[in-house]
Amino acid sequence: MAGPRPVVMSGPSGAGKSTLLKKLLKEFDGAFGFSVSHTTRSPRPGEENGKDYHFVSRDVMQTSVANGEFIESAEFSGNMYGTSKAAVQAVQAQNLICILDIDMQGVKNIKKTDLNPIYVSVQAPSMDILEKRLRDRKTESEESLQKRLHAAKVDVEISKEPGLFDVVIINDDLEAAYGKLKEVLLKEIQLVRDANKSS
Numbered sequence: 001m002a003g004p005r006p007v008v009m010s011g012p013s014g015a016g017k018s019t020l021l022k023k024l025l026k027e028f029d030g031a032f033g034f035s036v037s038h039t040t041r042s043p044r045p046g047e048e049n050g051k052d053y054h055f056v057s058r059d060v061m062q063t064s065v066a067n068g069e070f071i072e073s074a075e076f077s078g079n080m081y082g083t084s085k086a087a088v089q090a091v092q093a094q095n096l097i098c099i100l101d102i103d104m105q106g107v108k109n110i111k112k113t114d115l116n117p118i119y120v121s122v123q124a125p126s127m128d129i130l131e132k133r134l135r136d137r138k139t140e141s142e143e144s145l146q147k148r149l150h151a152a153k154v155d156v157e158i159s160k161e162p163g164l165f166d167v168v169i170i171n172d173d174l175e176a177a178y179g180k181l182k183e184v185l186l187k188e189i190q191l192v193r194d195a196n197k198s199s
């Protein structure tokens with residue numbers, strides 16, 4: 001039997017994807033599993049290797065990509081990011097809803113695979129608010145911040161493409177955005193819960 005459909009979460013850096021995902025994983029413990037991506041960027045304070053990302057060198061990542069170990073990979077803001085086949089398989093083997101937090105290039109590349117996820121775009125209410133959130137997060141250098149804002153402008157435009165996303169969530173009020181996210185995923189959550197009850 002096919003497992004639950006994965007979920008792709010995309011949207012500009014700073015839009016609130018991680019914040020929403022943390023809430024979801026906490027409330028529905030046992031329904032979702034996070035696909036742990038690889039990246040060549042440095043860990044932020046509080047980030048754990050193997051949990052938030054697999055933090056690797058560019059050499060290691062390039063070799064793994066060349067070996068065909070990745071479903072998709074992309075260059076974002078001066079670093080490599082990618083979803084390994086193993087990361088998705090680890091979640092799907094447990095019959096959990098696999099969540100991928102990936103950028104727009106990742107979305108376009110996943111569309112070429114047979115993963116068949118639900119595509120969710122998370123957007124900030126405006127570019128000014130996005131910039132403020134990114135600055136207040138205090139995780140980026142000025143250079144990284146500018147690269148992210150530039151990528152965000154492209155992201156906002158592309159995310160309007162009809163049919164690209166199943167839903168675009170404007171993350172203004174956090175609780176309202178979270179409510180919308182849960183609504184979109186309710187059917188898959190119920191399927192996983194029913195499967196767990198009968199097993």
Ligand code: ADP
Nearest residue numbers: 013014015016017018019133137171172173174
């Ligand atoms: P992303 O994972 O998309 O890069 P984050 O989840 O890290 O974004 O959110 C960026 C910053 O904005 C964080 O400091 C977070 O606490 C804050 N944030 C997220 N959602 C909201 C919201 N609805 N209102 C105000 N601040 C928010």
Ligand code: 5GP
Nearest residue numbers: 013037074076081082083101102103105106
């Ligand atoms: P951050 O450095 O803020 O954690 O992530 C920067 C961007 O990279 C975000 O838009 C995030 O969604 C994206 N990202 C994280 N992991 C992956 C991945 O495995 N593949 C792709 N294509 N993008 C990713």
